[in-house]
Amino acid sequence: MNSPIIWILFPGLLSAGLYILRKWERLVAILATLTALSLAALAWWMPVREQLFVGTWILPFSDTLSIFGRRFTLEAVDRPALIVLYLTAALWFGASPVARTGKLFVPLGLGMVALLTAAIAVEPFLYAALLIEMAVLVSIPFLTLPGGRVGQGVLRYLTFQTLGIPFILFTGWMLTGVGTAPGDQGLVLRVMVTLGLGFAFLLAVFPFHSWIPMLIQESNPYSAAFVFLLLPGSIMLLGLGFLNNFAWMRTMPGTYLLFRSAGVLMVVTAGLWAAFQRHLGRMLAYALILEIGLAFITIGLAQGTQTGTFLMIFFAAVVPRGLALGVWALALSALRSQTTGLNFSQVQGLARRFPIAAGSLILAHFSLAGLPLLASFPIRLALLVGLILASPPSAVWVLVGIVGLLIGGFRSLAGLIAGTDEARWQVTESRFLIGYLIIGVLGLLIMGLFPQWFLSFSASMPRAFEQLVP
């Protein structure tokens, strides 16, 4: 027995089994939720030993699996990432029937999680790019439901993610050359350009961001948000792997400046577009782009003596982001099922019939914008303080972006409440949906009030990058 069998092969095989059972949507959702919860619990409680005690049996246990001479390793330092990954999956799968994600979401979603876990585990870490591409391919069917038309967003998503892979793989090969000739400035420049292009394609950096709003507009927002939560997170871990493995890269001052500049650009553009947006789905998309930008800025600040602090902030942001996105996307899916579209003109007055869904959506929006007392506020505050000290102009631009998202939130609120007629306020959502949304909203409030709970949880996560945080 070994860790990769438990957290990669087992969920991968189960996903194939659930695909066969997909006709029974609720059963599949329950099985996948329980499995994901069990895997998260195992990652939390299972002791890291060389032997596993099952009753009276003693089984040898290892953290490595070899395939074709390459190793898949899930060590103790990877456990927090596994907990986050499988807990997110469990939360998403649990509400999938009410979000009307279709029968393919849960089986393929679990397969996607298994592939992303493999991407964390594979050595050399560069091969993670190919596993991430396979996760992208697995996600396409649940983003385009049977009977629907194939939109431009899904084709662009497929194209950009696939085009990013060659750049990452080429960079990996070139980096070995830099290791042998670190003084070759031409080679260093080529590495930075190819690496930058690769990550720009994969992480929707401006101007390669257009597919995110298009895809959310075309697909079920709940399924799309699941992809946009897990995929950028895994790609960022790949990026941190580069910094961790190549000393010259993390000692080059331009590297961190590049991360910060790309992040500021994304935050500003996303915030400004959100401020003028008139479509609730696209609003979520710009919030996602803004989140990716903020994650870039956090990595950009993680240098010198501040590395440990900002890496902790980077990982701490994952939990409130995941919860807010989950609540936002679930509420949006619920509203979408009641209208022909998500333009402001089409959702006018919807809050009067679906107050819990509309209220949760707005609260999640404000949480991602960093409003005080909500989950993301402590993280935003810590990030902005760090950015002000490092580069005050960048902090001002980031504030502009965040204010843009906040304005977008107020406009969404106005759009959902305003109506031509004075309809009576009534709660018409299903009990399950109400329960799920209220738990999510309470989570956002509790995290905002007691941030130390999830901050302490994420404190050990940077240890997976031992060269970055000695």
Place this chain on the structure above:
Amino acid sequence: MNFETLALPAVFVVYIAAVLLLISSDWRLSIAVLALQYAGIVILVGLSWPLEKAVVKMLAGWMAGAVLGLALISLPGGGRTEDRLQLSSVLFRLLGAALVGFVAFSWGPTIIPWMPKVALEQAYGGMVLIALGLFHLGLTSQPLRVCLGLLTVLGGFEILYAAVESSALVTGLLASVSLGLALVGAYLLTVPTQEEAQ
């Protein structure tokens, strides 16, 4: 097996195949040309790898073509996914392909100082496929054509990458990506005709 004598003809084969993919309106011709393109790719990859390993690329490519073909054949209307290209469109694409091909051929030798292990023919073949694949992607919004464009770009990349990386795991993963692309392409081609209950 010595592929060196076949390398230059293989460059022309992949170039002609990529141009035909660009202008073809008949999916049967496109699938046949894709198979031909992979035959050219395997010769160019064979300059760096032993034949038995290089053939994996061709098998993956041919299987990808077969998957796409089966999906198209199952479509109502015999797989007719788009209107025939007009003469003006074909001429534009041919002119574009000539220009892109010219650029790719002129850039080919410049990547050899960066990647000394790459043979000149591999550089030509790889660059031509990447450039024409990108050109193809820029001109289309059809699932079949997007899939063919991506397979063309990946084919070009695989030629260049074979010269620097020979890991069995990477070979397997790249083959899986090609097949996965074809499966996704097949899904996207058939998805409008599938019933929602599926």
